[in-house]
Amino acid sequence: MERHVGPVSPLATERTAVRPLGLDRVRITGGFWGRWQERNRAVTIPHALGWLERDGSVDNLRRLTTADRTAAHRGFWFSDSDVYKMLEGIAWDLGRAPSPELSAAVEALVGVVARAQEADGYVNSYVQAGHDGRWEHLAISHELYCIGHLIQAGVAHKRGTGRDEVLAVARRAADCVVRDFGNDRRKDTDGHPEVEMALVELHRETGERAYLELARQLVDVRGRGVLEPAGHFDATYFQDATPVREETTVVGHAVRALYLLCGVVDVYLETGEQALLDSALRQWRSLTATKTYLSGAVGSRFDGEAFGEPFEMPQDLVYGETCATIAAIMLSWRLLLATGERRFADAIERALFNLFAASTSVARDAFFYSNPAQRRVARPAAPTDGTPPRAEAPGTRPHWFRCACCPPNIIRTVASLGGYVATRNDDGIQIHQYLPSTVDYGQTRLVVGTRYPLDGRVTVTVDATPSASWTLALRIPGWCRGATATVNSEPVEVAGDYLALRRDWRAGDVVVLDLPMPLRLTVSHPAVDAVRDAVAIERGPIVYCLESVDQPAGIDLNRVELVAGEPLVEEFREDLVGEPAVVAIAPGVLRDDSAWAEIGWATLDEHPRPSGTPVRLTAIPYHLWANRGPSVMRTFVPIWRGSGPSNL
């Protein structure tokens, strides 16, 4: 097997339409994501390491080897997972580029974990401190979830650095799980899926089949009411109400549902059981067509951090957890590998450039846990040196959370982003995401130059190539109309989901792909009541929003409507909020709602449409919102249909 530095390295080749190119092969060389990767290392990782010490997450493990062993556990009982996700994030970042400091940080952290680990491999700081019994409350204990993250860290560290320290600790923990759960020795599983995909990755890294078998077992036992309901957490919440092969849509806690499906696709990729892929595709389709926001947010509900019903998509009260969108990216990536279909790369792009990018401040040291699509009233800023009491997004991004799942998840995703850009198969190389980068595979070296998404020109220069014919495939995004391309300045026809250029490539060949990205107005599915008769502004992959700070004084964004027949105007801003951006100037109307001061409803035939005064609205990329203090914000804006009688 070829070494692959990145998440998801299928061993079996017959079920992958395309195979991943790792972040050692796809290097991000600049632009928005390149800057973020630099700040991820320079700012976010040290920031998070500091907080993991401060919030007790590291200390919970460290203390197990001291006289203070049974002191009260700090933070949530699954805080170990934050440490492991950090380890994974640093490991991928080391795979991207060496760093003595980060290597030392890994060494220190894994030392803490290794010392905390029991002789038989078990490790869980909450249980070991005596707050619970081993595997006694699997529905809520997150024991396998935490070990799953440890395994992912070990796999990432091995792939990223070739070193075994973390993997060895992870494998001892995995072996403990195999001994206790394998061969159906237990009939239950963890309330929070995660370990399934981790075990498959460990199987890939070690060749040990017991890990794959256990992953399949844990996928299989779920959905049969094996988990004990706990308070608000019922079988649906845990994905334990319906066996995964029979499930038709994503239900329950969003991160759990999507992590589970990642494991399901991973098991499929290694075993070929078609029913698993079918279920994942069915659920992905339902997710995408009925439960995904324009921003890529998934999981509508605060209550249970859960998916809602189809088309239940409130804009103001959407939960839209950052981790859920990351999980959706992880799932789409696996399905892209399985199928090679553009729709999965489109979904990754939408999620990355919008909700995922919005999750983090441009300074890269503050984060949203939940991500509203509309903010009616400016909320107080987050505490600058503390953690907010609840997951609901405050007026600005908090620096940390009591439940700190999202920041390390962001860190590992940014660090491994190169692993989500391009793939290969026997026919050639496929580029799915456009960002300044180099792609090296075998004798081939490609240089991708682009300002995307500031504009839609992508230049791919063949720096080196074998002397055989192969196909360069470039994704034509689903949002794009009228794409054109040239090879060495000669126009080529653009058709299909990918521009597939099969040639005897030569060094120095240049492909230019032009993806027109005029500002456009987007409507939602007609069953989405929350945004009926409203539009969002988009440009290329970017979803826009109106933020109060950009509007003329006195404009209440709760009363604006958009004049949809008139042109939108682009304005380039070199430095909007520390990042360059194209803003959209849109013709709007400020509605006069004064007739409604006393009452919330009226009889239709007594209700003239309110009058309004023209206003010039400024829309910015949604992912840049809330970088200038608390604000009012909306992505969808009602369509202005004039004042006067309700012309039925």
Next chain:
Amino acid sequence: MERHVGPVSPLATERTAVRPLGLDRVRITGGFWGRWQERNRAVTIPHALGWLERDGSVDNLRRLTTADRTAAHRGFWFSDSDVYKMLEGIAWDLGRAPSPELSAAVEALVGVVARAQEADGYVNSYVQAGHDGRWEHLAISHELYCIGHLIQAGVAHKRGTGRDEVLAVARRAADCVVRDFGNDRRKDTDGHPEVEMALVELHRETGERAYLELARQLVDVRGRGVLEPAGHFDATYFQDATPVREETTVVGHAVRALYLLCGVVDVYLETGEQALLDSALRQWRSLTATKTYLSGAVGSRFDGEAFGEPFEMPQDLVYGETCATIAAIMLSWRLLLATGERRFADAIERALFNLFAASTSVARDAFFYSNPAQRRVARPAAPTDGTPPRAEAPGTRPHWFRCACCPPNIIRTVASLGGYVATRNDDGIQIHQYLPSTVDYGQTRLVVGTRYPLDGRVTVTVDATPSASWTLALRIPGWCRGATATVNSEPVEVAGDYLALRRDWRAGDVVVLDLPMPLRLTVSHPAVDAVRDAVAIERGPIVYCLESVDQPAGIDLNRVELVAGEPLVEEFREDLVGEPAVVAIAPGVLRDDSAWAEIGWATLDEHPRPSGTPVRLTAIPYHLWANRGPSVMRTFVPIWRGSGPSNL
């Protein structure tokens, strides 16, 4: 002071525009509410008494006098309040009509409470069982909340029966609170307001000024961060972020916010402090204009059972707790007494006939805790002999709840409903709510005959009258257009909010008021995104809904739109679901959403409005939904604007 059998008996007369007529003076003689009062006694009260034994609420108190004293408390730590609300409900029902069985039930229950009560008057089964210290965790302990309900029970029993047993127990508890809190001996208060209005009522019943002073003190201390935040519960949740005199809108937990305002108005009514009334009026206006659903639901959010921001009114995920609407009725009633203004009676009517009526099954033995305005997917029926795990409404009404606040609240409201119907002042008698009833005051006796709201004719017969001139005032509901009236068959002019008829009335005089109630289409405030470009059907005070069980086979209510230009047709059903009702037949369209099967959004100019096929939709009164098993339901329906290009 005249004896008044009903909630809210202001001692001071100078701040009441109108004064209440008790349920001994206003007797409901039939119709929808009369039938409910009968079933309230015959079905709901025994049902609830059974459940309070079964769920441990009574036993928690009973056990305090046994060897089992410190056994684990069953249910929530504030379960005493359910017992007290039951006592209050039975007390009002005894005021309505004697019953040896119910008197015996009161005697038994109050005996349990009296035996549980400490020598110094303190009573709280959770604290007394040793699970917490007295007044130690007031932010969450509900100790004053529970005692408040005990006081209300004592006052109701005294007013309803003239007896002192319950009042004596309540007063001992109140005296204990006065000793520990009065004269600013403590600077904090209960996290859940309730005791404020109870103390004012106790002051009214006893003349003891210390209770009123303490009520004012507890109103005053709040809003200054005196309560310790606990988990999700922050100062806003508790109404502890802003002093009540400075607050501009209702915030936080809906029931708490409205119970607090009831206390605020009660304190105003006795002390005359204008700033208190001003705050209550300001908050009521914000509540009504920006945070009340068409059904009378208030409190949008599951998270914190809380008010949302203005116009944050999801239809599917609305919390809409039954207790919150009851609290809104209690507040509106107090403001009606203070001002005599129609808007408060209108609000009571809307709440009563819609959300409140919907809270209970027509069999009157099952209840909704939260009340959706839309149900996208039929949910499983509630357990028939158990309590559902969460407050979210299942497919049918559960018979009981672990947090059983709503059923006894419904019981006490139905039992005391006669107390919310009519008022008097020096000028005469005002009738605010129309239902078959008799009104007796002094030498006056009125007989109100009506099928309202099945039709809009109200006949008031003067059965007896003093030989002086006085004014009969009849509310002209805010929804009504073209009301007409006659006195002894002679037309009289109808103008203003109340038809005010000043005459030398004679026995045998007959007033006939005709309130036309054609089916009408109602739109919401333009800032309510959740129902933009949609209409609800209303008729008189009744809000309608579409329920799947009434539609032709194969009609998915998530895809129907309403053709607003065409006539709606009434059909009378003698027995719709055990109650007579006027149903509405509406012209609709079943939208063809098949073009959207794969994706949730589209570019506006590529997005033709979907085509549709005509359908005949049947709408029923919202309050009768979910009486025929799990269903899909919606109150607002999109307006059909034709297929084809999005005609901007």
